[in-house]
Every structure is written in structure tokens, then in C-alpha cells.
Amino acid sequence: MRVNQVDACFHKVARAVCFHCVNMDETQAEIRTWTSKNFGDEDPIGIIVLGLVEEIGELARCYVKQEQGIRGTTAQWEMEMKKEIGDILIKLHDVADRSGFLLSDCFYERWDDVKQRDFTVDKNGHGMPESDSNG
Numbered sequence: 789m790r791v792n793q794v795d796a797c798f799h800k801v802a803r804a805v806c807f808h809c810v811n812m813d814e815t816q817a818e819i820r821t822w823t824s825k826n827f828g829d830e831d832p833i834g835i836i837v838l839g840l841v842e843e844i845g846e847l848a849r850c851y852v853k854q855e856q857g858i859r860g861t862t863a864q865w866e867m868e869m870k871k872e873i874g875d876i877l878i879k880l881h882d883v884a885d886r887s888g889f890l891l892s893d894c895f896y897e898r899w900d901d902v903k904q905r906d907f908t909v910d911k912n913g914h915g916m917p918e919s920d921s922n923g
């Protein structure tokens with residue numbers, strides 16, 4: 789599956805010039821080219837999602853081992869965390885792409901909802917004003 793590039797982004801401007809989206813969309817296209825060249829286009833989406841979970845597991849490993857104080861210094865584990873966070877983002881671009889989405893759409897549409905939540909007002913609720921219990 790390939791992403792359907794739309795002219796206007798979530799921010800209601802031409803996608804090609806959107807300050808928010810242009811870098812993410814270019815990066816997604818670059819990652820698509822790289823993954824297609826290196827791994828082909830035949831992997832089922834489930835395998836790609838599992839690859840994302842694998843990367844998240846590798847990030848978790850960094851925190852576990854650092855907390856346990858084994859197999860590396862704090863500084864070494866921090867370097868690994870930075871790498872794993874990068875790997876997660878690369879894989880997430882791939883998951884979005886192979887699912888037919890632009891990651892910028894996924895992110896900004898969701899962030900626009902989530903950022904309205906205020907858990908300092910109601911720690912046990914949904915974080916939204918009483919009139920809106922969506923999500």
C-alpha cells in the first residue's frame with residue numbers, strides 16, 4: 789500500500805510548504821525508499837508492526853539495565869536510549885507508510901485532540917471538558 793498524498797495538510801495549508809508537515813513527509817518518503825531497497829515491499833504489515841514492538845522492547849531494555857546498574861554505565865545506556873528512540877521513530881514512519889497514512893496526519897490530528905486534555909483538572913477522568921467525552 790502506498791500513501792495517498794493529499795494537497796492540503798491538517799494545518800489547512802499546502803502540504804508541500806507546511807512548516808509542520810514538510811520535514812516529516814519528506815522523511816517518510818526517504819524511509820520508504822530505503823526500506824523498499826533494503827527489504828522489499830512484500831513484508832506483511834504485521835511483521836512491520838512487530839518490528840516496531842521489537843524496537844520498543846530494545847528501548848525498555850535500556851531502562852531496565854540502567855536501573856539495574858548492569859551491562860553498561862548510565863552514560864552508555866543513555867546513548868543506547870537515544871539510538872532506540874530514533875529506531876522507533878524510523879519504524880513508526882514505516883508502519884504509517886505501509887498502512888497508507890502520512891505520519892504527519894496521524895500525529896497532528898491526534899495531537900490536536902490530546903493537547904486539549906487537562907489531567908490537572910480531573911486526574912481520574914478523560915481529561916476533556918465535561919461536554920466532550922470523546923476518546
Ligand SMILES: [Zn+2]
Pocket residue numbers: 797798799800801803806807808809810
Ligand atoms: Zn501541516
